[in-house]
Amino acid sequence: MDEQRPADPGSSSAARAPLPSRAGQAATAQPPVEVQRAAPGISVRGLEAYYGDNHAIKDVSIEYAANRVTAMIGPSGCGKSTVLRCLNRMHEEIPKARAEGKVLLDDADIYAPGVDVVAVRRAIGMVFQKPNPFPTMSIFDNVAAGLKLNGVKGVDLKERVEESLRGAGLWEEVKDRLDRPGIGLSGGQQQRLCIARTIAVQPAVILMDEPCSALDPIATLKVEELIEDLKARFTIIIVTHNMQQAARVADTTAFFLLGELIEHAPTEKVFTTPSDERTEQYVTGKFG
Numbered sequence: 001m002d003e004q005r006p007a008d009p010g011s012s013s014a015a016r017a018p019l020p021s022r023a024g025q026a027a028t029a030q031p032p033v034e035v036q037r038a039a040p041g042i043s044v045r046g047l048e049a050y051y052g053d054n055h056a057i058k059d060v061s062i063e064y065a066a067n068r069v070t071a072m073i074g075p076s077g078c079g080k081s082t083v084l085r086c087l088n089r090m091h092e093e094i095p096k097a098r099a100e101g102k103v104l105l106d107d108a109d110i111y112a113p114g115v116d117v118v119a120v121r122r123a124i125g126m127v128f129q130k131p132n133p134f135p136t137m138s139i140f141d142n143v144a145a146g147l148k149l150n151g152v153k154g155v156d157l158k159e160r161v162e163e164s165l166r167g168a169g170l171w172e173e174v175k176d177r178l179d180r181p182g183i184g185l186s187g188g189q190q191q192r193l194c195i196a197r198t199i200a201v202q203p204a205v206i207l208m209d210e211p212c213s214a215l216d217p218i219a220t221l222k223v224e225e226l227i228e229d230l231k232a233r234f235t236i237i238i239v240t241h242n243m244q245q246a247a248r249v250a251d252t253t254a255f256f257l258l259g260e261l262i263e264h265a266p267t268e269k270v271f272t273t274p275s276d277e278r279t280e281q282y283v284t285g286k287f288g
């Protein structure tokens with residue numbers, strides 16, 4: 001990592017505050033978020049990740065600020081998805097894959113011995129590239145399944161499903177056909193259904209791995225608007241290949257190259273006056 005780069009935005013106490021100050025973010029024009037529910041940030045220290053002998057992630061330290069959207073960008077194979085999967089311990093599900101280092105969620109290391117991995121994934125939910133509703137289930141059951149799979153008990157299912165579909169901006173479109181199959185929805189609606197399934201569990205953080213790459217421009221816009229709304233209640237970390245998308249949705253952007261974090265700064269700075277030459281070459285399309 002470049003020692004000369006500016007301090008990570010959202011670092012230390014800023015990541016914990018309900019309304020994190022945006023130190024060094026004067027260049028960003030975005031208004032402050034009206035936080036409806038304070039979510040913790042994630043602090044990564046010295047993360048190393050391997051696939052067998054392949055040392056894919058090298059000494060990554062980064063602060064993902066609370067109630068903010070952080071985008072991770074970089075050329076194919078630079079390690080964005082691997083870092084993302086390390087943030088909720090999905091990486092270790094891949095045979096021969098392992099990770100070292102600390103990932104702190106509100107000061108608790110999710111890699112500490114004895115940590116309940118199911119609880120980690122409940123707190124840090126994930127939305128995937130391709131919408132993946134359960135094919136045999138209704139719209140209602142798809143959302144309720146998120147709760148059942150995560151062992152959430154004692155909630156009013158109907159209430160939580162409605163609240164989650166509203167939160168995902170889908171309620172008005174599906175309220176009269178909750179018993180119809182989830183896969184009968186359009187691609188964009190399916191992705192919002194998957195987001196509803198994720199938020200039904202009330203995680204603190206939502207990880208998104210290229211959530212719009214299978215969607216058309218209109219569906220993409222809806223999901224991007226949704227991401228903007230969701231940060232009032234969740235901390236959002238998104239991997240995207242699309243630099244315009246990062247510029248539209250992210251408060252801060254992290255640029256990765258060959259498994260290393262090169263630069264993490266307010267999005268506008270990354271795209272206009274990056275500190276590292278490699279970032280500049282990437283964002284101006286000179287490689288990648």
Ligand SMILES: Nc1ncnc2c1ncn2[C@@H]1O[C@H](COP(=O)(O)OP(=O)(O)OP(=O)(O)O)[C@@H](O)[C@H]1O
Binds near residue numbers: 051054075083241
């Ligand atoms: N399941 C896997 N098994 C072995 N190696 C993997 C696996 N997934 C990723 N890798 C390797 O880890 C490195 C980082 O890959 P990763 O998928 O995290 O990059 P990425 O930036 O998300 O790429 P892309 O933008 O193409 O999705 C690459 O060298 C890749 O080949």
